Amino acid sequence: xxxxxxxxxxxxxxxxxxxxxxxxxxxxxxxxxxxxxxxxxxxxxxxxxxxxxxxxxxxxxxxxxxxxxxxxxxxxxxxxxxxxxxxxxxxxxxxxxxxxxxxxxxxxxxxxxxxxxxxxxxxxxxxxxxxxxxxxxxxxxxxxxxxxxxxxxxxxxxxxxxxxxxxxxxxxxxxxxxxxxxxxxxxxxxxxxxxxxxxxxxxxxxxxxxxxxxxxxxxxxxxxxxxxxxxxxxxxxxxxxxxxxxxxxxxxxxxxxxxxxxxxxxxxxxxxxxxxxxxxxxxxxxxxxxxxxxxxxxxxxxxxxxxxxxxxxxxxxxxxxxxxxxxxxxxxxxxxxxxxxxxxxxxxxxxxxxxxxxxxxxxxxxxxxxxxxxxxxxxxxxxxxxxxxxxxxxxxxxxxxxxxxxxxxxxxxxxxxxxxxxxxxxxxxxxxxxxx
Amino acid sequence: xxxxxxxxxxxxxxxxxxxxxxxxxxxxxxxxxxxxxxxxxxxxxxxxxxxxxxxxxxxxxxxxxxxxxxxxxxxxxxxxxxxxxxxxxxxxxxxxxxxxxxxxxxxxxxxxxxxxxxxxxxxxxxxxxxxxxxxxxxxxxxxxxxxxxxxxxxxxxxxxxxxxxxxxxxxxxxxxxxxxxxxxxxxxxxxxxxxxxxxxxxxxxxxxxxxxxxxxxxxxxxxxxxxxxxxxxxxxxxxxxxxxxxxxxxxxxxxxxxxxxxxxxxxxxxxxxxxxxxxxxxxxxxxxxxxxxxxxxxxxxxxxxxxxxxxxxxxxxxxxxxxxxxxxxxxxxxxxxxxxxxxxxxxxxxxxxxxxxxxxxxxxxxxxxxxxxxxxxxxxxxxxxxxxxxxxxxxxxxxxxxxxxxxxxxxxxxxxxx
Numbered sequence: 131x132x133x134x135x136x137x138x139x140x141x142x143x144x145x146x147x148x149x150x151x152x153x154x155x156x157x158x159x160x161x162x163x164x165x166x167x168x169x170x171x172x173x174x175x176x177x178x179x180x181x182x183x184x185x186x187x188x189x190x191x192x193x194x195x196x197x198x199x200x201x202x203x204x205x206x207x208x209x210x211x212x213x214x215x216x217x218x219x220x221x222x223x224x225x226x227x228x229x230x231x232x233x234x235x236x237x238x239x240x241x242x243x244x245x246x247x248x249x250x251x252x253x254x255x256x257x258x259x260x261x262x263x264x265x266x267x268x269x270x271x272x273x274x275x276x277x278x279x280x281x282x283x284x285x286x287x288x289x290x291x292x293x294x295x296x297x298x299x300x301x302x303x304x305x306x307x308x309x310x311x312x313x314x315x316x317x318x319x320x321x322x323x324x325x326x327x328x329x330x331x332x333x334x335x336x337x338x339x340x341x342x343x344x345x346x347x348x349x350x351x352x353x354x355x356x357x358x359x360x361x362x363x364x365x366x367x368x369x370x371x372x373x374x375x376x377x378x379x380x381x382x383x384x385x386x387x388x389x390x391x392x393x394x395x396x397x398x399x400x401x402x403x404x405x406x407x408x409x410x411x412x413x414x415x416x417x418x419x420x421x422x423x424x425x426x427x428x429x430x431x432x433x434x435x436x437x438x439x440x441x442x443x444x445x446x447x448x449x450x451x452x453x454x455x456x457x458x459x460x461x462x463x464x465x466x467x468x469x470x471x472x473x474x475x476x477x478x479x480x481x482x483x484x485x486x487x488x489x490x491x492x493x494x495x496x497x498x499x500x501x502x503x504x505x506x507x508x509x510x511x512x513x514x515x516x517x518x519x520x521x522x523x524x525x526x527x528x529x530x531x532x533x534x535x536x537x538x539x540x541x542x543x544x545x546x547x548x549x550x551x552x553x554x555x556x557x558x559x560x561x562x563x564x565x566x
Numbered sequence: 567x568x569x570x571x572x573x574x575x576x577x578x579x580x581x582x583x584x585x586x587x588x589x590x591x592x593x594x595x596x597x598x599x600x601x602x603x604x605x606x607x608x609x610x611x612x613x614x615x616x617x618x619x620x621x622x623x624x625x626x627x628x629x630x631x632x633x634x635x636x637x638x639x640x641x642x643x644x645x646x647x648x649x650x651x652x653x654x655x656x657x658x659x660x661x662x663x664x665x666x667x668x669x670x671x672x673x674x675x676x677x678x679x680x681x682x683x684x685x686x687x688x689x690x691x692x693x694x695x696x697x698x699x700x701x702x703x704x705x706x707x708x709x710x711x712x713x714x715x716x717x718x719x720x721x722x723x724x725x726x727x728x729x730x731x732x733x734x735x736x737x738x739x740x741x742x743x744x745x746x747x748x749x750x751x752x753x754x755x756x757x758x759x760x761x762x763x764x765x766x767x768x769x770x771x772x773x774x775x776x777x778x779x780x781x782x783x784x785x786x787x788x789x790x791x792x793x794x795x796x797x798x799x800x801x802x803x804x805x806x807x808x809x810x811x812x813x814x815x816x817x818x819x820x821x822x823x824x825x826x827x828x829x830x831x832x833x834x835x836x837x838x839x840x841x842x843x844x845x846x847x848x849x850x851x852x853x854x855x856x857x858x859x860x861x862x863x864x865x866x867x868x869x870x871x872x873x874x875x876x877x878x879x880x881x882x883x884x885x886x887x888x889x890x891x892x893x894x895x896x897x898x899x900x901x902x903x904x905x906x907x908x909x910x911x912x913x914x915x916x917x918x919x920x921x922x923x924x925x926x927x928x929x930x931x932x933x934x935x936x937x938x939x940x941x942x943x944x945x946x947x948x949x950x951x952x953x954x955x956x957x958x959x960x961x962x963x964x965x966x967x968x969x970x971x972x973x974x975x976x977x978x979x980x981x982x983x984x
Binding site: 234243245256346348 | 725
């Protein structure tokens with residue numbers, strides 16, 4: 131038996147329902163009303179199961195919480211349960227009752243689990259109700275920046291990946307988009323796709339070759355390369371270029387040429403001007419940057435995972451980096467300074483400039499659950515990271531982020547759980563900042 | 567790395583061999599040599615699609631035929647399925663009864679895939695032959711009780727950060743700790759009963775959630791064929807003393823098989839001792855002297871002695887015998903909790919204990935009913951839920967334990983020497 135509406139015995143009449151609703155709304159603070167909605171279904175289901183096991187009888191109700199549900203909400207749950215039990219014909223009695231209902235709010239690896247032991251003399255019956263332990267919704271405070279997400283492509287939009295089907299979910303290491311072209315780097319391929327009304331069509335591809343050693347946590351980067359009128363890409367021991375040869379003739383058509391070769395050259399890690407990049411040497415066996423960069427930055431850098439360029443600071447441009455020991459550091463004025471307020475940061479970030487207040491914002495992945503990742507914008511007015519947007523939820527875990535060529539958005543590679551299988555898929559998202 | 571046991575055991579084998587599926591850090595089942603799987607006909611038929619391009623360490627392709635041969639060799643006629651065959655680049659299982667827990671079962675040590683045609687490099691005196699695995703490490707040497715593993719450059723998971731691991735076996739815990747202090751070892755064991763001692767010695771052990779279930783296996787032959795006698799044994803044991811004294815409060819007293827974190831309902835099985843009830847159930851029956859088999863090492867032996875004392879207080883005559891003894895009336899055993907799926911964990915425990923395997927429903931209430939039915943037989947008496955712990959040297963980076971309490975060797979790295 132399921133209950134979806136009001137919960138008192140007078141719920142059958144509209145007048146009584148409205149009166150009850152008004153009383154409840156007046157008596158409950160806003161968060162309690164939210165909690166009531168949230169716990170309404172599981173409380174109702176559990177009460178039905180208890181009533182089915184006990185029958186129309188009286189019982190003493192005991193209640194305890196072994197889960198992470200805050201104490202304030204357990205009162206709400208208890209009241210909901212009492213109301214539901216009454217409406218299911220169970221009379222709540224004092225401790226002297228021969229029957230007892232012991233309700234435990236518990237949890238396991240799957241989520242919440244509400245357990246009721248129904249004790250009638252020497253017999254104990256047990257009923258359970260699984261519960262989603264989703265954090266309570268809190269009205270967000272207005273923020274300076276809003277992040278908006280657009281899915282550029284999933285691996286199944288990209289024709290050669292789709293051919294492999296679910297048997298080979300190919301990780302996307304890096305991607306970049308310019309105009310109607312999308313460049314994708316995987317551990318095995320560097321490919322250029324063109325967007326047509328029917329979808330992404332592969333224009334050119336280069337295989338990275340068997341000699342290319344797979345690393346445990348493969349990474350890569352794709353950047354616009356004005357010198358070759360195309361893109362450059364780097365992954366462990368490999369450098370690729372994609373060159374665009376425009377041709378207005380519809381007969382000949384424009385053409386992409388792509389090729390890859392072995393390379394230990396440093397990777398472009400942050401753009402410091404329209405045509406200037408700081409490059410960093412990559413340790414392919416350990417999947418991080420060694421700390422050696424060109425041109426030098428004036429401070430000895432530790433090995434790091436990610437770096438970004440912060441212009442317009444009081445003491446001049448700074449370099450922001452996540453070191454391999456988990457610290458967030460600012461290389462500024464020839465010194466390395468720790469940054470506070472980054473406890474929630476994951477290891478990936480990208481710096482953008484959307485003209486919202488400070489000259490730059492840092493878009494960061496979260497450090498929490500990799501299956502339900504989010505991105506959030508921060509500013510660093512001094513040596514502390516201050517959030518300037520709400521977290522924007524994603525469809526999975528962030529594997530990498532880079533600034534897009536426009537400087538106002540980022541590309542994110544997101545690993546998403548696939549339906550109907552236990553494998554993961556990958557998608558390329560473009561996340562854009564807008565000012566509030 | 568050092569261990570009290572055989573170097574070629576436990577989680578070390580999982581570095582060399584892979585299963586069709588794998589338990590991830592979150593305890594859930596993830597793809598291994600299979601990338602996807604589908605169930606049909608009410609879980610009676612399963613098809614596992616294989617990862618392409620994988621090779622054993624000797625370069626031989628990991629084909630569906632090779633995997634089928636390995637699975638067949640693993641269970642040798644006592645397989646949990648009725649039929650299993652290679653079908654193209656997939657493996658198809660069928661069974662007369664539903665197998666909802668098959669993906670989890672295939673992640674267990676029992677069904678790790680090996681090349682049945684490979685040599686046996688681990689045989690005494692062997693100098694050649696492939697280890698037959700495809701995992702992220704391969705055996706590169708066996709000498710003087712130590713096993714050497716080298717990183718598999720071609721691992722589909724990516725090359726591990728560590729180049730070489732030397733596993734020295736049969737090392738006493740005290741020797742392991744001394745070697746760690748003297749920088750002769752990087753990762754050493756910390757038994758559950760010695761975690762506090764390790765903390766006092768500033769070894770900074772990394773401790774898992776409870777992942778080992780210490781339980782008493784009870785024979786159903788002879789006098790113990792009587793359910794009341796088996797129940798009397800269950801009520802006789804003081805689990806709280808075992809937890810607080812023998813295991814230094816590092817274990818949780820429990821009368822449930824599945825830990826609270828996994829099932830969410832372990833509190834329903836009350837672990838209190840009731841000596842009066844034990845006497846009442848025994849009813850003056852004078853069972854002949856019972857034998858209790860237990861490993862002779864450390865806390866296990868102390869626990870066995872304490873259990874024997876409890877049973878004597880309830881009127882039983884008990885003698886502790888070595889764990890290798892066969893046909894013991896009682897046996898102290900540990901059952902691992904492999905993953906986050908309660909039904910799959912329960913199924914694997916029952917399979918390991920030789921209990922009859924019912925089809926276990928996937929929802930918590932169904933798992934609880936099955937666990938309750940099993941425990942009511944009193945052939946398995948859970949006692950404690952214990953964590954696993956390891957200590958690592960300062961130069962080991964990113965050291966953490968997996969859901970099952972084993973070190974995540976694949977993802978650690980070593981700080982370069984100055």
